Each structure stands twice: as structure tokens, then as C-alpha cells.
Amino acid sequence: MIETKIALKNAGKIAPDSLSEYESVGGLNAFRKALKMEPLDVLKSINESGLRGRGGAGFSAGLKGKFTDESMCRYCGQKYIICNADEGEPGTFKDRAIMENDPHLLIEGMLIAAWAIGATTGFIYIRGEYTDSIQKIQRALDNYYTEAWLGKTFDTDDEFKLDLEIRLGAGSYLCGEELTLIESLEGKRGYPRIKPPFPAQHGLWQKPTLVHNVETFAHMPFIIENGADMYRQYGTENSPGTKIFSISGDLNRPGNYETEMGVSLRELIEIAGGMKDDIPVKAILVGGAAGSFVSDEHLDISLCYDSMKKVGGVFGSGAIMVLNETRNLLDFMADIMEFFKHESCGKCIPCRVGTAQLALMAHEIKSLDKDAVYVRLQKMQSEAEYIAANSLCPLGASPIIPISSFNQHLKDKI
Amino acid sequence: MHIQDILVKYEATPDKLLNILHDIQNQSEQSYISESDISALAKYLNTTKAAIYGVVEYYSMFSAQPRGKYVIRVCKSPICRMLGGQDMLNFIQSALNIPTNETDAEKLFTLEVSECLGHCDKAPVMMVNDELHVNLTPEKIDSILSQYRQNKTKKL
Numbered sequence: 111m112i113e114t115k116i117a118l119k120n121a122g123k124i125a126p127d128s129l130s131e132y133e134s135v136g137g138l139n140a141f142r143k144a145l146k147m148e149p150l151d152v153l154k155s156i157n158e159s160g161l162r163g164r165g166g167a168g169f170s171a172g173l174k175g176k177f178t179d180e181s182m183c184r185y186c187g188q189k190y191i192i193c194n195a196d197e198g199e200p201g202t203f204k205d206r207a208i209m210e211n212d213p214h215l216l217i218e219g220m221l222i223a224a225w226a227i228g229a230t231t232g233f234i235y236i237r238g239e240y241t242d243s244i245q246k247i248q249r250a251l252d253n254y255y256t257e258a259w260l261g262k263t264f265d266t267d268d269e270f271k272l273d274l275e276i277r278l279g280a281g282s283y284l285c286g287e288e289l290t291l292i293e294s295l296e297g298k299r300g301y302p303r304i305k306p307p308f309p310a311q312h313g314l315w316q317k318p319t320l321v322h323n324v325e326t327f328a329h330m331p332f333i334i335e336n337g338a339d340m341y342r343q344y345g346t347e348n349s350p351g352t353k354i355f356s357i358s359g360d361l362n363r364p365g366n367y368e369t370e371m372g373v374s375l376r377e378l379i380e381i382a383g384g385m386k387d388d389i390p391v392k393a394i395l396v397g398g399a400a401g402s403f404v405s406d407e408h409l410d411i412s413l414c415y416d417s418m419k420k421v422g423g424v425f426g427s428g429a430i431m432v433l434n435e436t437r438n439l440l441d442f443m444a445d446i447m448e449f450f451k452h453e454s455c456g457k458c459i460p461c462r463v464g465t466a467q468l469a470l471m472a473h474e475i476k477s478l479d480k481d482a483v484y485v486r487l488q489k490m491q492s493e494a495e496y497i498a499a500n501s502l503c504p505l506g507a508s509p510i511i512p513i514s515s516f517n518q519h520l521k522d523k524i
Numbered sequence: 525m526h527i528q529d530i531l532v533k534y535e536a537t538p539d540k541l542l543n544i545l546h547d548i549q550n551q552s553e554q555s556y557i558s559e560s561d562i563s564a565l566a567k568y569l570n571t572t573k574a575a576i577y578g579v580v581e582y583y584s585m586f587s588a589q590p591r592g593k594y595v596i597r598v599c600k601s602p603i604c605r606m607l608g609g610q611d612m613l614n615f616i617q618s619a620l621n622i623p624t625n626e627t628d629a630e631k632l633f634t635l636e637v638s639e640c641l642g643h644c645d646k647a648p649v650m651m652v653n654d655e656l657h658v659n660l661t662p663e664k665i666d667s668i669l670s671q672y673r674q675n676k677t678k679k680l
Contacts, residue, residue: 197642198639198640198642199640200601200602200603200639200640200644201601201602201603201640201644202640202642203642203643203644203645206642233539237642238542238546238583238585239585239597239638239641239642239651240642241654241655241656242656276543277539277542277543278542278543278546279542279583280542280545280546280583280584280585280586281583281584281585281586281638281639282582282583282584283639294542295539296538296539297537297538297539297540297541297542297569297579298538298575298579299578299579299582299583300582300583356644356645357645358603358644358645358647359603359606359607359644364644364645364646365645366645395602399602399640429644431602431603431644433606437606441605441606442602442606445600445601445602445605445606446602448600449601449602449639449640452639453639455582
């Protein structure tokens with residue numbers, strides 16, 4: 111399988127700071143078309159495309175839009191649209207590729223989605239460390255304002271108009287979770303909110319809010335321009351479309367590669383130039399720190415939201431971290447546990463204390479003999495299950511994913 | 525830049541808080557948000573000092589303590605560490621003669637570690653203030669540090 115590009119179709123081909131170059135390759139055709147459609151038909155088209163949220167959870171983008179649309183009538187009050195560009199999942203750098211190479215595409219996707227649900231104010235919440243993305247997005251917003259696509263009232267029944275601004279994150283992984291992001295956007299500490307209610311009902315300032323990942327928005331212009339059926343020709347039945355994989359580790363050409371959903375790990379390794387120095391694969395972490403480990407026996411798994419479940423894992427954000435035979439798996443595991451310890455916000459005690467315990471245990475087992483390691487890994491798994499069951503947000507539910515998949519697939523390779 | 529000159533650029537709404545804090549910290553010669561900044565900001569946004577302080581302390585990019593002119597953030601994501609990140613961190617510690625989370629005697633550099641900086645395809649990486657440095661080697665770090673040393677008078 112070779113690369114198939116939707117979100118990165120213009121990357122490297124046009125100047126990212128030029129709206130006219132973006133238009134010269136068909137940019138804004140989709141939004142022009144959407145404005146001539148009924149908002150409900152736009153929503154319907156996104157729903158029929160089967161597009162699933164590209165941030166990691168894989169929830170139906172169409173349903174999310176529908177819920178936000180239905181929670182308040184178009185003329186009844188303020189709705190918000192937010193782009194989650196707080197890309198912090200370790201091993202993931204795909205949203206950066208879109209923002210740095212084709213920022214106008216992301217904003218066109220937001221225009222389409224905002225029109226569909228009747229949102230008139232929006233924010234792009236970008237992680238503070240992404241200096242280049244912040245500059246490129248700001249430049250693209252300026253272009254859209256100068257050319258009167260943003261901040262301008264369109265000639266529609268409801269006089270649709272969208273204003274967009276950047277808001278910066280400041281180094282908190284948790285703020286990549288949509289409700290925590292909203293807390294942060296309101297100028298507060300990034301503590302998670304209890305769900306439900308979901309942002310579709312009570313989001314920013316308690317108003318209906320549509321939150322999508324950068325890559326999700328970047329797919330919308332293609333869907334509107336070419337139709338849901340065309341989109342569905344890519345990918346698999348339950349995971350239509352393409353996906354950007356951020357491939358890192360022991361490879362010849364690590365980087366971002368966009369392929370159809372359903373690509374195999376073996377194909378991705380090939381696309382990324384094969385294993386460095388031809389040293390064979392030992393393990394792959396799919397989906398980031400909150401992702402699942404697989405071994406060299408799983409290279410033919412087709413990557414999509416469903417197939418990863420079959421090996422007891424999650425698909426996640428598209429991070430593919432590849433470790434060769436020489437790598438120490440327990441060191442790698444300890445680094446992941448350190449990550450959760452650092453990013454736990456401290457609100458729920460089981461997560462605050464538990465992630466610290468897991469990190470401690472992960473370091474301790476590095477010096478134990480194999481049998482003792484197995485016992486301790488099992489203990490870590492039951493601790494992680496306890497944390498997952500007793501914490502509010504997805505962070506507490508995350509350590510169990512790498513730990514249980516590690517125990518399931520990699521025990522013999524320590 | 526005086527704090528009031530920064531505040532005047534922003535509407536006094538709470539959603540601007542993180543953007544304002546970044547701005548204050550970026551303008552500060554010691555890369556931090558002082559108590560008087562926090563007081564002024566609390567007054568401006570009509571909230572309490574405690575609320576602002578809580579936000580400053582919560583987010584890893586902000587500091588309420590003075591730091592060096594240049595804040596070095598070495599990525600400690602699993603991939604960066606696997607591909608030599610720890611060696612790079614050790615190298616910087618001995619080059620600057622400070623442990624992590626400390627500032628050198630000249631108050632020029634503060635050394636910190638950061639969670640994944642999102643450049644795993646060019647690991648190991650670090651940031652110095654807003655600038656990214658990739659595919660680090662000891663030689664590269666030496667030349668990066670000396671460049672910043674030569675720019676002592678100017679905040680990049």
C-alpha cells in the first residue's frame with residue numbers, strides 16, 4: 111500500500127502562508143459548496159462519510175456534530191466550535207504536520223463545521239510548545255480575515271458569520287481531553303470535568319460546543335467537495351478514509367505518512383524506509399503512551415479502530431513507535447509510567463497516588479530477575495485496573511492499556 | 525516591557541489568561557511571572573491572585589520563580605530517551621554544571637525536561653525558549669549553547 115493523502119494532500123506543494131496558493135489547488139471550493147447546501151445536508155454528508163474523530167477516541171464526527179446541532183436551535187443562542195490542537199500524546203506529531211504545511215485546510219474544515227451547526231465563535235487551542243504551528247495558523251487566520259472569509263457576514267438566511275482566534279496551551283497533556291481543554295480555555299487550571307454533560311450540551315461557558323481534532327477538521331473539505339460515497343472508497347467499512355501515522359523509533363525514515371485506514375504495520379514500516387541497520391522489530395507501541403504494545407508477531411494487523419480491539423488494544427492517535435531487538439523494553443515501560451505520573455493532575459487520589467506507584471514499580475523491576483519481573487508486572491496490572499476504575503478522566507484509565515498489552519504480548523521478550 | 529503595556533493588548537476576559545501569561549513570561553528577562561505581575565493581572569481580570577497563581581503553578585511551561593534568560597527543555601519522551609535523550613541531558617548538565625531544574629550562576633540558562641515535544645522523527649530534541657533543536661549530538665549542543673552565550677544581551 112502506498113500513501114494516500116487527504117489531510118496532507120497539499121503539504122509541501124503550496125506555500126503554507128498563502129491563501130491564494132491554497133485556492134489555486136481547489137481550496138475553499140468545499141466551503142463555497144457547503145454554503146449553497148442546507149446546514150442539515152452538510153451534517154448528513156459528514157455523518158454518512160463515517161468519519162471518526164482522529165484525536166484517538168474514534169467517535170463518530172457526524173454524530174458529534176448532530177448532537178451539538180440538536181442541543182440548541184440555530185437562532186436560539188451562542189454555540190462554539192473548538193479545534194483541539196493540543197497534540198501531546200507521546201509519539202504523535204501529525205496535527206503539527208497539518209498546521210505547519212496546510213493551515214488554511216484546517217480553517218476551511220472549521221468554517222464548514224461551524225456553518226453546519228451554526229457556531230459563530232471558535233477557538234484553535236494549540237499547545238504552547240508548537241511555536242511554528244502557532245505562527246502558521248495565525249498567518250492563515252489573518253489571511254482569511256483579510257479576504258473576508260472570517261469575521262464577515264455571509265448572505266445566508268441566518269446571516270452566518272464566524273470569528274476564530276488562537277488560544278495557547280502551556281504544557282499540560284490533560285488539556286488534550288476535550289472537557290479539560292474547555293476548562294483551560296476558560297482560564298482555569300486543567301482539571302477534568304465530570305461527564306456527562308458532554309460539550310455538545312454544556313461546553314465552553316456552558317454553551318453547546320463542537321470540539322474536533324485538527325485532523326478531523328482537515329477531512330471535512332474533501333468530504334463536502336467529493337461526497338460521502340467517494341470518501342468511503344478509502345479505508346475500511348468501519349474506519350473509512352485515511353489516517354496520518356506518526357512513525358518514530360528505529361527506522362530509516364521516521365516521519366508522518368498518510369495512508370488509507372487498514373494499512374498493516376509491516377507496510378508502514380516499509381513506507382518509513384524499513385528498519386534501521388536491518389535490525390529486526392521487537393515491539394511496537396501503537397497509539398501513544400496511552401496506546402497498546404504489540405510484538406513482531408502482529409506486523410500484519412490491519413490498522414483501524416476495530417482490528418486493534420482483536421489484540422486487546424486501542425488504535426489511538428496514530429502514533430507508531432517502533433523498537434528494534436536491541437532495545438530494553440523495561441526502560442521504555444518505565445519512561446511511559448513516568449509520563450503518566452508527571453501528567454496526572456492530582457484531582458483524583460487513585461490516579462495521583464497510583465501513577466506515582468506505577469512509576470516506582472516500573473523502575474524497581476528493571477533490576478529484578480525474570481520471574482520476579484512477571485509477578486511485579488501482574489501487580490502493576492491490577493494496580494492500573496484499580497486506578498482506571500476509580501478515576502474521573504481518561505488519564506486514569508490510560509496506564510492499564512500499555513501495561514495489559516505489554517503483559518499479553520511482550521512478556522517473553524523482556 | 526511594563527506589565528500594563530502587555531495587558532492593554534488584551535481584552536479583560538478570562539479566556540485570554542494563558543495567552544497573557546505566555547506574553548508576560550516571554551517578555552521577562554528572567555523567563556518568569558512575578559508576584560507583582562500576578563497582582564496586576566488579578567486586578568485586570570477581576571479575579572483573585574490565588575486563582576492566577578494556581579494556573580501559573582499548574583502548567584509546566586509557566587514559572588513563578590525567576591529562571592535564566594534561556595530556558596532549555598530537553599524532551600524526555602520514551603522515543604527521545606531511547607535514541608539518546610538521556611545522554612544529551614547528562615551532557616548539558618555537565619556543560620552547564622547544573623542539575624535539572626536549576627539555573628546556572630550567570631542566570632543565563634535554566635535546564636528543564638519536558639514531556640513529548642512532538643518531534644519524535646528527529647529525536648533526540650530540545651527547545652531553548654521558542655526555538656527547536658533536533659537530532660542532537662554533543663557537538664551540536666556545544667555549538668547551540670555557545671550561540672546563545674554570544675547573544676547574552678538579546679532575548680531571542
